[in-house]
Amino acid sequence: MQMTSDKKSKQLHVLMEMSALINSTLDPDQVRMRAIESAMNLVDAEAASLLMIDESSNELVFEVAVGKKGKNLNEVRLKKGDGIAGWVAEHGVAQLVLDTQSDARFFSRIDELCGFTTRDLICVPVRSKEKIIGVLEAVNRKKGQFESADVDLLSTLANQVAIALENAFLHKKNLAQLTEMVSAEKQHQSEKDLLLKDLHDGIGGITANINILSELALKGESLAGMKKALAVIAELSREGVAEIRSFMNGLENGEGTWNDLAAELRRHGSCITEPHNINFDITTNVSNGDEKPGIFLYFMLFRIAREALTNIIKHSCARNVEVDFTAGSNGIALRVRDDGIGLKEGAVTGRGLANMKARAGEIGGWLTITSGPGTCVQFSTSDSAAMSKEYSA
Numbered sequence: 531m532q533m534t535s536d537k538k539s540k541q542l543h544v545l546m547e548m549s550a551l552i553n554s555t556l557d558p559d560q561v562r563m564r565a566i567e568s569a570m571n572l573v574d575a576e577a578a579s580l581l582m583i584d585e586s587s588n589e590l591v592f593e594v595a596v597g598k599k600g601k602n603l604n605e606v607r608l609k610k611g612d613g614i615a616g617w618v619a620e621h622g623v624a625q626l627v628l629d630t631q632s633d634a635r636f637f638s639r640i641d642e643l644c645g646f647t648t649r650d651l652i653c654v655p656v657r658s659k660e661k662i663i664g665v666l667e668a669v670n671r672k673k674g675q676f677e678s679a680d681v682d683l684l685s686t687l688a689n690q691v692a693i694a695l696e697n698a699f700l701h702k703k704n705l706a707q708l709t710e711m712v713s714a715e716k717q718h719q720s721e722k723d724l725l726l727k728d729l730h731d732g733i734g735g736i737t738a739n740i741n742i743l744s745e746l747a748l749k750g751e752s753l754a755g756m757k758k759a760l761a762v763i764a765e766l767s768r769e770g771v772a773e774i775r776s777f778m779n780g781l782e783n784g785e786g787t788w789n790d791l792a793a794e795l796r797r798h799g800s801c802i803t804e805p806h807n808i809n810f811d812i813t814t815n816v817s818n819g820d821e822k823p824g825i826f827l828y829f830m831l832f833r834i835a836r837e838a839l840t841n842i843i844k845h846s847c848a849r850n851v852e853v854d855f856t857a858g859s860n861g862i863a864l865r866v867r868d869d870g871i872g873l874k875e876g877a878v879t880g881r882g883l884a885n886m887k888a889r890a891g892e893i894g895g896w897l898t899i900t901s902g903p904g905t906c907v908q909f910s911t912s913d914s915a916a917m918s919k920e921y922s923a
């Protein structure tokens with residue numbers, strides 16, 4: 531039957547309205563819900579449904595269920611090829627079925643579940659970038675029977691649904707990316723704050739000391755005094771170079787691995803003890819050596835070890851230093867011990883020990899400092915990570 535031009539323009543008007551409605555939301559669930567309502571209105575159907583292809587199982591799923599019995603549809607899954615909807619999903623060709631009961635492809639279980647009798651239906655594929663992502667179905671024309679013009683209308687609507695779904699998915703993806711970026715930025719900011727603190731505590735402190743000593747040396751008159759100041763300046767500048775090197779290594783090479791950290795502890799330890807004729811011995815036990823601890827943890831552990839070693843040089847008069855470093859599934863443990871004079875009772879605490887303790891807490895562990903003869907600084911993240919052999923001087 532030929533449509534009158536009046537009827538046709540009315541339907542086109544409805545189609546435009548429906549397209550605008552579907553495209554006015556970026557919520558995928560809303561798009562689906564509106565698609566079903568629009569399909570019903572557009573072709574004057576008693577019911578409509580939207581089935582989306584679940585790529586993981588290659589089944590068709592009733593994404594949105596409307597109406598009293600709609601809930602039951604949520605549990606229904608059709609294999610591609612099952613029922614008229616499954617056939618359309620597989621072949622990608624729109625179908626107009628005027629007598630469903632006599633169509634061999636018809637799947638009556640859905641009618642049984644909904645307490646509904648399907649007389650006639652239109653089923654069209656929903657395509658996104660040439661790929662079938664679902665099917666849109668309109669069931670039982672309220673007056674008379676569906677016509678081929680209704681198939682064209684529903685197909686046009688299906689194209690709009692596909693675009694709206696694409697936009698909604700893209701929006702959802704963008705939102706997720708944005709959230710990820712915000713949290714990465716926060717993480718970046720806190721790492722930046724910590725690096726600034728390290729610059730201040732490390733290079734900042736060293737440079738300030740070098741500056742004070744050089745000013746003093748310039749004002750001083752005795753050669754011996756100047757030589758003494760120069761010796762300390764030389765020591766401090768060596769520390770500064772080591773600090774900058776480790777800092778740049780961390781930033782330039784990205785994140786180092788556990789193996790890199792173990793190697794850096796070995797290199798730094800032997801480099802700073804050697805000029806003082808101190809024997810240096812290091813034992814590393816890294817079970818996940820190629821994994822990256824992250825720049826933050828890496829720097830923190832290195833700084834704890836470095837301050838403990840600097841203290842040994844400055845205060846201990848030790849002949850031997852031992853470092854034990856363990857990292858694995860049981861946690862992290864780092865011990866630096868010397869055989870020097872030990873902590874003097876009531877010794878004035880500088881910034882080093884306090885900083886080490888604070889850093890230990892910031893990386894989720896704790897620091898113990900014991901003094902027998904000699905001194906032992908131990909960091910660990912858990913009881914089980916603590917060194918197996920207890921410290922004994």
Ligand SMILES: Nc1ncnc2c1ncn2[C@@H]1O[C@H](COP(=O)(O)OP(=O)(O)OP(=O)(O)O)[C@@H](O)[C@H]1O
Binds near residue numbers: 842845868870873878
């Ligand atoms: N291995 C050690 N052997 C002997 N004494 C130590 C050892 N480590 C620390 N101390 C003592 O503990 C004190 C506090 O150490 P801390 O690192 O906090 O300060 P500092 O080294 O004196 O100064 P800063 O670290 O701020 O430059 C030292 O002054 C020193 O008396």
Ligand SMILES: [Mg+2]
Binds near residue numbers: 840883
């Ligand atoms: Mg110190």
